[in-house]
Amino acid sequence: MRTKGMAMSARARFVVTPPVATAVAYRFPSDARSVGWARRELRRQLRAWRTGGELTEQATLLTSELVTNAVRAHAGLPAPVPAIGVRFVLSEDRLRLEVHDVSDGEPVVKESTGVEEEEAECGRGLVLVDALASGWGVVRVATGKVVWAELPLPVTEMS
Template sequence: MYRFSVTEPQQHRCVLPFSAEAPQLAGLRRVVREQLAAWGMSPLADEAQLVVTELASNVIKHVGEGTAATLVLDAKSDQLRVELHDKSQCEPQWLPSGCDEECGRGLHLLVGMAAAWGTIRTAAGKAVWCELALPPDENRRRIQRAMVVMESYGRGQTAGHPVGRLPRRLVMEESATSLIIDLLHWVAAQGLDPDDILDRAQTHFEADPPMACAPTYPAARAE
């Protein structure tokens, strides 16, 4: 599996081509959990992993083992959109919930968990999509705003430097340290007291309730 991300203002996208095979499912779930943590969306991790597992399993069963497929995660401030693309144009069929077979379970899960879902035809086949809603959370919004700043700042810091082999967590830590130093220099240049600003920021940070699951920053890798 090969992962690459595209970041836009107020939106994050992860595109993950993969081969629809049972051994790949654990890797898909791991990438989903890590990516949502990096976006500050860990509260949706369990639901998203379940949805992705069911959709990928449907591709394996109904389109074919080893089929080339693509998982797309689109994150906005208040929702996550999950898309599973495959090469077949046959849309999934709704079956009664009492059906003895498991073939209709994926759609029932989507209806039960998703704020919206559907299928779309694509040039190569189709995509099944669903949207998972996030409840309002100020800490998450802070993390998402900071992530946009950090990714932009990090690109400027690492331009021209061979950082491809460094763990992403280390790159983010170094970028965060450098950004804080730059901000303190800017504060001092404005005639303000850097120690006072740091103390006030620390006070506000400690007063904010912690997130249920603190985000981590996974290492970028190809699998």
């Protein structure tokens, strides 16, 4: 560190702090409890990345929806049921949430057409994802699919 009016010693060296991991991945059992576990790990990672506030709340909600969809997609599969992959990726301007499941089923945004459907418990998660995320999509992989959603990072003003 340099102080005004003070020269740096010839033996002094700048220390480069290794960057915090910008991507982390987890494997959770295909079980409803995994939704809570994924939320907990997301919050922990966002604290490590020093992000919070509204981003954490929105990311937690999106993670819940994506992992819930993956658990439902695995329902009825013969044992042993494969694990669900969850990955969080932080870039300069966005947070990307990815959930991998082995189902071939394509996620579909279900628009409401009536009162009975509005009261239905499931089928609305992707409407929420579509409303909150700056973008989302599906990538086919050799073993199923990865459903992803992105949120922009809050802009911080420098003084």
